[in-house]
Amino acid sequence: MKSLIEIYKESPETSGLTDKQLKIFQAAINLFAKKGYKDTSTKEIAREAGVSEGSLFKRFNNKEELLLSILKPMSRVILPEILNEFSEETMKSGYPTLHDFINVILRNRMEFFKANIDVLRIFIDEFIYDENIRQDMIDEIPYEYLKNINESFDKLKSDNLLIDWNNVEIFRFIFSTIFGYLAQHYFLFKSPNWDEEEEISHLVDFLVKGLTPDDK
Template sequence: MKSLIDIYKESPETSGFTDKQLKIFQAAITLFAQKGYKDTSTKEIAQVAGVSEGSLFKRFNNKEELLLSILKPLSRVILPEIITEFSESTLKSDYPTLYDFINIILRNRLEFFKDNMDVIRIFVDEFIYDENIRAEMIAEIPYEYMKNINDSFDKLKSRGLLVDWNNVEIFRFIFSTIFGYVAQHYFLFQSPNWDEKEEISHLVTFLVSGLTPKNTAE
């Protein structure tokens, strides 16, 4: 998967940034993650970036446009790429068990989330609490990528590796479990005093146990 920097460089909202605009963008990410979007002013962003407030408005009409320039590439590129990788990995049938599949994909995604936690925190905060932002983010997700996740689940079901539940329910089960882990350790408490390796192993085991058909479960 591309790095966030590469994604932002290629995004129409953020491509061609000057050094000054890049400082504004990075300051906004830092402050939105620390204080929240609503509690951050454009004046504060400009101060942290070391530029005038007028410099901010030369590229962004308002604070919301700056926020969307951070969030839209996540919906348009990052989530679709996650889903594409999820789909392609499944359809290749390289994994002999559901455990192998979930273990590799989950660990890879958690590493990405950890490396880009500030931007992910902003995305989660706004997606949960702002209905208008949530609608805009969902609208940015290409339809064909959402279809891929259904194809992935159907392929696993045909191989007898996945429970025969509604695909939306399966996706919700996986997402809510992973999000609960990320929220506890990185959003709510951010405590370094936990056995990360052991908890991730438990996370994978829990998902596999819940999603394995009863007649094939060990």
């Protein structure tokens, strides 16, 4: 998967940013993640970036446009790439058990989430609490990727590795479980002393036991 920096460089909202504008963009990410979008002013963003407030408005018309420049690539590029890689991994041979598949996928995605936690925190905060932002984000998702997820789950079911439930349910259970883990340790509370390796192993086991067919 591309890094967030690469994705932002290619995004129409943020391609061609000058060094000064990149500082503004990074300052906005830092402050939105730390204080929240609504509690952060454009004056604070400019001060954090070490530029004048006027410099911010040369590229971004207002604070909301700056926020959407951060969030839209998440819906349009980042989440679809995660879904696409998820489905491609499923189609590959070499995962003889559901445990092997979930273990590899979960650990791979967890590293990406942890490396980009500030942007994800902003995305989740605004997605949950702002109905207009949520609709904008939903409109950006290319829905053909959801078709790939369905095909992936159907392949696992045909190999008798995945329980025969509705694919939407399966998707919801997997990602709500992962989100719950991330929310507890990275969004809602700071948990510096937990055994991450052990908890991830438990998370994998939990998903596998819940999604394995009864006759396995």
